[in-house]
Amino acid sequence: MVDAATIEKLEAGFSKLQASDSKSLLKKYLTKEVFDALKNKKTSFGSTLLDCIQSGVENLDSGVGIYAPDAEAYTVFADLFDPIIEDYHNGFKKTDKHPAKNWGDVETLGNLDPAGEFVVSTRVRCGRSMEGYPLNPCLTEAQYKEMEEKVSSTLSGLEGELKGTFYPLTGMSKETQQQLIDDHFLFKEGDRFLQAANACRFWPTGRGIYHNENKTFLVWCNEEDHLRLISMQMGGDLKQVYKRLVTAVNDIEKRILFSHDDRLGLLTFCPTNLGTTVRASVHIKLPKLAADKAKLEEIASKYHLQVRGTRGEHTEAEGGVYDIPNKRRMGLTEYDAVKEMHDGIAELIKIEKSL
Numbered sequence: 001m002v003d004a005a006t007i008e009k010l011e012a013g014f015s016k017l018q019a020s021d022s023k024s025l026l027k028k029y030l031t032k033e034v035f036d037a038l039k040n041k042k043t044s045f046g047s048t049l050l051d052c053i054q055s056g057v058e059n060l061d062s063g064v065g066i067y068a069p070d071a072e073a074y075t076v077f078a079d080l081f082d083p084i085i086e087d088y089h090n091g092f093k094k095t096d097k098h099p100a101k102n103w104g105d106v107e108t109l110g111n112l113d114p115a116g117e118f119v120v121s122t123r124v125r126c127g128r129s130m131e132g133y134p135l136n137p138c139l140t141e142a143q144y145k146e147m148e149e150k151v152s153s154t155l156s157g158l159e160g161e162l163k164g165t166f167y168p169l170t171g172m173s174k175e176t177q178q179q180l181i182d183d184h185f186l187f188k189e190g191d192r193f194l195q196a197a198n199a200c201r202f203w204p205t206g207r208g209i210y211h212n213e214n215k216t217f218l219v220w221c222n223e224e225d226h227l228r229l230i231s232m233q234m235g236g237d238l239k240q241v242y243k244r245l246v247t248a249v250n251d252i253e254k255r256i257l258f259s260h261d262d263r264l265g266l267l268t269f270c271p272t273n274l275g276t277t278v279r280a281s282v283h284i285k286l287p288k289l290a291a292d293k294a295k296l297e298e299i300a301s302k303y304h305l306q307v308r309g310t311r312g313e314h315t316e317a318e319g320g321v322y323d324i325p326n327k328r329r330m331g332l333t334e335y336d337a338v339k340e341m342h343d344g345i346a347e348l349i350k351i352e353k354s355l
């Protein structure tokens with residue numbers, strides 16, 4: 001049974017959400033019927049509906065508003081997660097099964113902008129959860145330390161272009177940290193969406209970043225997900241960026257086991273990242289198209305793309321630079337998720353040139 005204090009918080013949260021003009025998927029799908037069916041449920045880790053929805057309740061400007069406190073939450077609270085997943089990932093139904101992992105033929109992607117007129121930089125990232133560990137809100141301080149140790153020692157075995165160094169956040173100077181954030185290499189600190197979801201406990205313990213010398217291959221440890229594997233570089237050479245990521249992930253998957261679900265694919269903390277977990281993006285300047293931001297968003301969404309600001313999610317564009325990625329990550333292969341970004345960006349560039 002869920003205790004009385006939690007039920008009280010849940011009722012207050014539900015009323016707050018209902019009375020608000022929040023545009024989140026949480027508000028859209030947490031009907032009274034779903035709320036009543038789920039409010040007394042608990043996972044075997046003790047997570048309740050409150051753990052899933054508290055970020056969206058506290059942050060009414062959330063786009064989605066829900067996280068899975070542990071992997072089991074996706075099943076126990078499926079009546080809420082499933083419609084949100086379906087809405088976000090272009091109609092991935094509760095009867096659908098995410099396809100098997102397939103990176104495709106890495107040689108077939110090209111340079112998105114060989115003349116260097118529009119694309120500032122290209123980045124492809126994916127997320128992974130380590131098998132045997134719960135998700136952020138259920139991790140103990142000891143587990144954070146143990147995971148950091150596992151990650152840093154595993155990555156120290158990487159070679160060639162991927163060879164690099166692990167830098168724990170604990171003990172990192174504020175200047176170094178800020179520089180890495182400003183250069184788009186490191187996650188920001190104090191994300192209010194993650195904080196409200198209980199994902200920042202014991203910070204900065206267990207958090208860190210690994211990168212190779214050129215900062216073209218990077219790994220985030222224990223921010224939103226256990227691991228984020230990132231390949232990025234200046235310019236539009238998506239083939240090179242993607243190839244590097246695929247090589248790195250294939251190598252790391254031989255050394256660490258990751259959590260996977262038969263239906264949902266790879267497991268992540270946020271339902272928007274399930275499946276392939278792949279977000280491929282360009283930093284791009286499209287001055288004519290972006291003169292009308294609403295229009296840019298409308299055209300981008302036609303190609304299943306999203307529009308973010310220069311410093312990532314929940315930020316504004318600076319100097320006309322937008323971060324434009326594939327939106328959905330589920331119900332298609334890794335290759336197709338990247339190809340979706342590739343094809344959409346090619347169209348946006350074509351339109352920009354025609355204006």
Ligand SMILES: Nc1ncnc2c1ncn2[C@@H]1O[C@H](COP(=O)(O)OP(=O)(O)OP(=O)(O)O)[C@@H](O)[C@H]1O
Pocket residue numbers: 121122123125181183184185186187224232279281282283308309310311312313323
């Ligand atoms: N194509 C790109 N070139 C350079 N930097 C990028 C590019 N795409 C994203 N970034 C940078 O990556 C950092 C993280 O961005 P952001 O948090 O939005 O996305 P994410 O790491 O994919 O995770 P999430 O989707 O969970 O937020 C930011 O500094 C952002 O500017």
Ligand SMILES: NC(=[NH2+])NCCC[C@H](N)C(=O)O
Pocket residue numbers: 055061062063064065066193224270272273313
């Ligand atoms: N990094 C992410 N998981 N982004 C997707 C959602 C982020 C935040 N919870 C929101 O609803 O706006």
